[in-house]
Each structure stands twice: as structure tokens, then as C-alpha cells.
Amino acid sequence: MFDLITAIDLNSFFVSYFGDNAWMPQKLLVATWETIYMVAISTFLSYIFGLVLGIILVITSKNHISENKSVNSVLGSIVNATRSIPFIIFLILVIPLTRILVGTSIGTVASIVPLTLAAIPFVARLVEASLKEIEWGLVEAALSMGANTWEIITKVLLPEAKPSILLGVAITTINLIGYSAMAGIVGGGGLGTLAYYYGFQRYQYSIMWITVIVLIIMVQAIQMIGDRLANQASNKGR
Amino acid sequence: MIEISNLTKIYKTPSHDVLALDKVSLKVNKGEIFGIIGLSGAGKSTLIRCINMLEKPTEGSIIVDGQVITALDKNELRGSRQKIGMIFQQFNLLSSRNVFDNIMFPLEISKVPVNEAKKRVSELLEIVGLTDKALVYPDQLSGGQKQRVGIARALANRPKLLLSDEATSALDPQTTKSILRLLKDINARLNLTILLITHDMNVIKQVCDRVAVIDNSRIVEVGDVLKIFSNPGTPTSRSFINSIVKQEIPEELLQNNGRGQLIRVSFIGDSAGEPIISSMIKVFDVKANIIYGNIDRVKDTPFGNLVLELTGADADIKEAIKFLHEQGLEIEVLHNV
Numbered sequence: 276m277f278d279l280i281t282a283i284d285l286n287s288f289f290v291s292y293f294g295d296n297a298w299m300p301q302k303l304l305v306a307t308w309e310t311i312y313m314v315a316i317s318t319f320l321s322y323i324f325g326l327v328l329g330i331i332l333v334i335t336s337k338n339h340i341s342e343n344k345s346v347n348s349v350l351g352s353i354v355n356a357t358r359s360i361p362f363i364i365f366l367i368l369v370i371p372l373t374r375i376l377v378g379t380s381i382g383t384v385a386s387i388v389p390l391t392l393a394a395i396p397f398v399a400r401l402v403e404a405s406l407k408e409i410e411w412g413l414v415e416a417a418l419s420m421g422a423n424t425w426e427i428i429t430k431v432l433l434p435e436a437k438p439s440i441l442l443g444v445a446i447t448t449i450n451l452i453g454y455s456a457m458a459g460i461v462g463g464g465g466l467g468t469l470a471y472y473y474g475f476q477r478y479q480y481s482i483m484w485i486t487v488i489v490l491i492i493m494v495q496a497i498q499m500i501g502d503r504l505a506n507q508a509s510n511k512g513r
Numbered sequence: 514m515i516e517i518s519n520l521t522k523i524y525k526t527p528s529h530d531v532l533a534l535d536k537v538s539l540k541v542n543k544g545e546i547f548g549i550i551g552l553s554g555a556g557k558s559t560l561i562r563c564i565n566m567l568e569k570p571t572e573g574s575i576i577v578d579g580q581v582i583t584a585l586d587k588n589e590l591r592g593s594r595q596k597i598g599m600i601f602q603q604f605n606l607l608s609s610r611n612v613f614d615n616i617m618f619p620l621e622i623s624k625v626p627v628n629e630a631k632k633r634v635s636e637l638l639e640i641v642g643l644t645d646k647a648l649v650y651p652d653q654l655s656g657g658q659k660q661r662v663g664i665a666r667a668l669a670n671r672p673k674l675l676l677s678d679e680a681t682s683a684l685d686p687q688t689t690k691s692i693l694r695l696l697k698d699i700n701a702r703l704n705l706t707i708l709l710i711t712h713d714m715n716v717i718k719q720v721c722d723r724v725a726v727i728d729n730s731r732i733v734e735v736g737d738v739l740k741i742f743s744n745p746g747t748p749t750s751r752s753f754i755n756s757i758v759k760q761e762i763p764e765e766l767l768q769n770n771g772r773g774q775l776i777r778v779s780f781i782g783d784s785a786g787e788p789i790i791s792s793m794i795k796v797f798d799v800k801a802n803i804i805y806g807n808i809d810r811v812k813d814t815p816f817g818n819l820v821l822e823l824t825g826a827d828a829d830i831k832e833a834i835k836f837l838h839e840q841g842l843e844i845e846v847l848h849n850v
Binding site: 415 | 597603605608609
């Protein structure tokens, strides 16, 4: 599987991927779109799984509503193990799985697999931290009214943690932009591919800088949107 | 309404076990306001949480309205909890919901149809006097208003029993009074049994019919509030009463009045102290010097304390004290000075 990512293969891939004669602004536009697409979908998918995982981590913890020591410690260890693998190595490790899921290990769609898988445990911990901030008294009040586990999750934990969870989404998205650039280096497409292939391998430093600027703008915008949404969620009454 | 027998709660920690409740037995009657008073760490918080099983008792049983709460499975317990309201020191309102939706919350849980629930919420808002705050979020309310929302929420499912966990401890005295007035009012109006825990004897004094004193994980005294006020049976009870009714005689007074016999006369209700004491002076050859006195109210009954210094022949003093006893006054002979 490693021959796939040897420099020669990559080089020919890059050439065929962007084409040598394409107009640069168009390349930049395509690459930006690819990054947005990869990051948006992997953020979305990682939240579907990470949210569930984070909720389970919280409610199975000690003295919580569904305390379960074995589930909690098994999930916790898996999350920790996944999080301790450096992303660049993780990218390579999941190639076989990516092939099974999307049929190829190259391109934007293929990148979504490692990005999502790497983000899930991260999201789980962020969600866990957000939910743990909620005063136990609120859960206790709901229990005293006869609420079941599902009602406590959907009517107490998630709504109360919403501002904090939204900030987590911004953090995750920003992290995934960084990861997607790394994925770009091993054939993932997007701004990472553009910067690496043109900027680094072809010594066109201006391209590298342009992609960096685009990335900075993206990150700023996402943080701003995240802050604003979180604020809106927490200051509903004003 | 509540029957607690032999309730024991042990918290297990890795290093040692903590005994929070030690064979507590208690009976709360239907329609009464029952107070449990104790210092922090005495076990009162654990006790009230056992009644709706927020804490699982280690041993013992609890019967609420004929139902053995401690023997219910998860589903049955949820059903029973809907009929036991609870209010908290920290109010515990959802910050993500406005006042109306906070009160709606328990009705959602008990699956009351939306239209009916909305009507109920409006009723409740009226009961607690917050109709104009329906669409406001909790962080814009004062402490007293938050607790009113808490009370409305606790009453939503028409409970038979209301548990109050230090509900006024985070409030100033003025607001405390108004919340207690509200509790008294709903107790009378809805014939709702209220069990409250507090560390503040003022709360007991203002609303409770009966009180249990808890100390060091055990109930040390149970009884009528008036009775405990006039005749506390344990040092713990006495110190709680002393915290609000001054009964200790200042040291200087003891020094300056060194000749007579000091007695404390407690009177309850309409048995006004004055005529009895003046007739005592007429009948017996003793002189009475008032050293200290106060009148207070326990729930709605006047409750007074008078410290007298009696001077005269020993035999006469004895007779005089006997006379006061016969008039139905509570007399405590303080040490001879």
C-alpha cells in the first residue's frame, strides 16, 4: 500500500489532477472549494458520531444518569488511543478502510474518511467537556420530575450546553482545515495539495503564501461565526 | 403522607465509609408543613433526597402516600416522582428556556397535551404572581422570582407532596419571608404536604407545624414546633432556638443581680404572662425583678420568654414557682446565683 504514496506517483497525480496549463486563480478557487467541501462534510459526519460518543461518555461516568464503568472505560480508552496517533500516520493507517468505503484513497472524497475518523474522538471529548459543565442540579431537578435518560439528554444536557457545543464546532472545523491541508499532501486535494505541489515542490512560494492567506481568512470567518452563534444561543433573552 | 423507617445511608469512598443517615425513622402527616433542621453535614440533604430516590438508601424503607418508594422499579419510580414536587436552593431553572417553558418542562415529561399544559402554566404563573414574566429568561430574574418559578414548576403536575431543599437559603430575609408566605399559602389552599429542610430556625418558626432536629446523621428530636421552642429536649435543639430567640442571659446581669433565684418563664399563645406574675407577687411573699424578656411568633402563635429574679424566703420562692407551674407556664429554674 505504501507504493501509492511514493513521490513519483504523487507527482504524476498532481499533474493530472490540476493540469499544468490551468489558470492559477481558477486552481485556487477549485482548491478552496475542495477544502470547504472536505471540511464541511467531515465536520458534519464527525459530529454525528462524536456527539453520540460524547453523550455516552458523560452519562456513563461515575454518579451520572446511566453510570456504567465498563462502557465508560472502554470508550474512553478507544478515544484516547485514537487521539494519540499523529494525524499524518493516521492518514496512512486508514487507507485500506478508505478504499473499502469509497473505492479509492486519493481525492477529496477519500480524504473525508481519515478526517472524519480522526475528528470523532476529538469531538467526543469536546462534547463531553461541554456537557460536564452543566450544573448537576439541573439534572437532579429533571430527575425529580420523573424525566428519563432520553429526556434529560434532549431537554437538559444538549440545550443547556448548546453555546459551548457551538464553540466546539468552530474549534473542530478549524482543526479540520489544518488536517485537510495535511491530507492534501498525500493526495487529498484542496488547498493543501495546491500549496504543497505548486508552492513547495515547484518553488512557487507566492502560491504557498496565497493559500496561507486563504486559510487564515477561512479560520477567522469560522471563529467569528462560531462566536456569534454561541453568543446568540446563550443570550436568548436579551 | 411519608413514613420513613430505619433509613440508613452510607457513602462508600475508596478510603472509608461515611455514614450520612443512621437508622432514621420519621412520620410526616398529610397536609402539614414539616421541617427538618440541622447543621450542614448533619444529613438533612441526604434525607430529603432519599424521599424521591435521588439518593438510594443503603437500608430502610420509605412510604409516600401508601406507596413503598424504595421498592419501585425505574419506570414506576418515574411515575411517582411526577407526583412529588421539589424545589432547590439554587433554583435549578433551565437557562435555555424562558419562564413559561421552564414551568412547561414537567408537563412535557408527564406527557400532558400541549393545550392543556399551556393552560396549566398560565394558572401556575398566576398562583406565584409572575404572569408578566412569562417570556423572560431566568438570568433576568431576581432570586425570589427564580424561586417562584421553581415553585410553579414543582406544582405543575399537581403533586401531593412538595420537597423543599433549602429553598430560601440563598435568599435575603425579606425575600425569604415572601417565599415562605407563598409556601404557607399553597399548603393551605391545595392541602399540599410540605417537607422542608433548612439550617435556619426562622424558617421553622415561620411556617412549620412540626419539626425534626437532625444531628450527626440521627434524628435527635421530633415534635410540635411550639413545644420544641418552649421546651427543647436536646442541646442541639436548644442551640438552634438560641440562634434566633435570645435565651442566654448576659453575663453582666448575672454578676449584678447576685441575690435571688433566676427563673425562665415561657408562655405560649394567649396565656399572657403579666397577670399571672402580678398575682403571684400578691399571693406569695416574693419580689420579682424582670431581667430579660421577649415575645416572638411561632407560626401564628405568640411565644414569649421572661427571665425573672425572685427574691424572698426559700420556701416562698418554691411555692411561687409551683404556682406558676399550676398556671400552665413552662418554668425553668436557672442555677442559683
